Amino acid sequence: MPTQIVMNHNGDTRYHFDARNAEALAKAEERFKQLTGEGFTAAVRTKPGEVIKINSFNPKAEETVFFPRLVGG
Amino acid sequence: MLGFRRVPIACRSRLKALRGLYARYYNENTPEVRGLRLLGAWLSPSQFEQFNAEAHFDVVGCATGRRYRIHYGTQANVHELDDEGGLKMGWCFVPQGRLVPGDVMLAQKIALETSESRALSVAIRFAPNRKVRDDRLALIRQVLSGGSNGSRRPN
Numbered sequence A: 001m002p003t004q005i006v007m008n009h010n011g012d013t014r015y016h017f018d019a020r021n022a023e024a025l026a027k028a029e030e031r032f033k034q035l036t037g038e039g040f041t042a043a044v045r046t047k048p049g050e051v052i053k054i055n056s057f058n059p060k061a062e063e064t065v066f067f068p069r070l071v072g073g
Numbered sequence B: 001m002l003g004f005r006r007v008p009i010a011c012r013s014r015l016k017a018l019r020g021l022y023a024r025y026y027n028e029n030t031p032e033v034r035g036l037r038l039l040g041a042w043l044s045p046s047q048f049e050q051f052n053a054e055a056h057f058d059v060v061g062c063a064t065g066r067r068y069r070i071h072y073g074t075q076a077n078v079h080e081l082d083d084e085g086g087l088k089m090g091w092c093f094v095p096q097g098r099l100v101p102g103d104v105m106l107a108q109k110i111a112l113e114t115s116e117s118r119a120l121s122v123a124i125r126f127a128p129n130r131k132v133r134d135d136r137l138a139l140i141r142q143v144l145s146g147g148s149n150g151s152r153r154p155n
Helices: A022-037 B009-028 B031-042 B045-054 B101-114 B116-122 B137-144
Strands: A003-008 A011-016 A041-047 A050-054 A063-067 A070-072 B056-060 B067-071 B078-081 B087-095 B124-126
Touching: A003 A022, A003 B101, A011 B031, A011 B101, A022 A041, A022 A063, A041 B101, A050 B101, A063 B101, A070 B116, B031 B045, B031 B101, B031 B137, B045 B056, B045 B137, B056 B101, B067 B101, B087 B101, B087 B116, B101 B116
Parallel strands: A003 A063
Antiparallel strands: A003 A011, A041 A050, A041 A063, A070 B087, B056 B067, B067 B078, B078 B087, B087 B124
16 A cells, blocks of 8 residues: 655654545645645655655655755754 | 552562563654664665664765765764765755654665755765764664564565
8 A cells, every 4th residue: 555654753654545545545645745845855766775756746656755855964 | 658568479570571561662663763664674785784784874876976875873974985985075964853863864865866966055064084873783783684573674
């Protein structure tokens, strides 16, 4: 089941959704837009260890990870 | 008047077992462990092996081809490597908010591998003159091996 993994101070929060369910899909897409709109970066794995950044919702991605905007430390 | 009742032996052993169960559950579900588990699942096989052995792993910047070493930590933990593999320059950039080390390191890996220039544009440079402590190696090995309810990364 596709999962959106949002990093936070608790480690992460995971949102699983059924890609065949139109309502769940819309909710997941809305979450994607909201997070990226807030400055989160979204990335998916293409194969073990290989990642790409995505700018639009990918309902077929097994896992999408979101991390907050980068800043100088 | 304060009174202390002796706890029966059977009850004491139950309490001890309960405490052990709680400690085990707690240790397996801390944010730090969850972060390490996520990181382990997203590393390449060679990065996974390196991280498991040395508490750091190397990534290649997508724009310049430069090599960087990401150490266990949440700040001042990224170093650019020179041709001999020595620490050349420190680059400090982190995701906003108080994230655990595994999450910070995964964000740094993704940033360098997918948008290196952008990551470096916000980074603060520092001289790599201090030794980075890799003192969490035992925990890293425990989590990556699945010993802390973790799952070994899929091949």
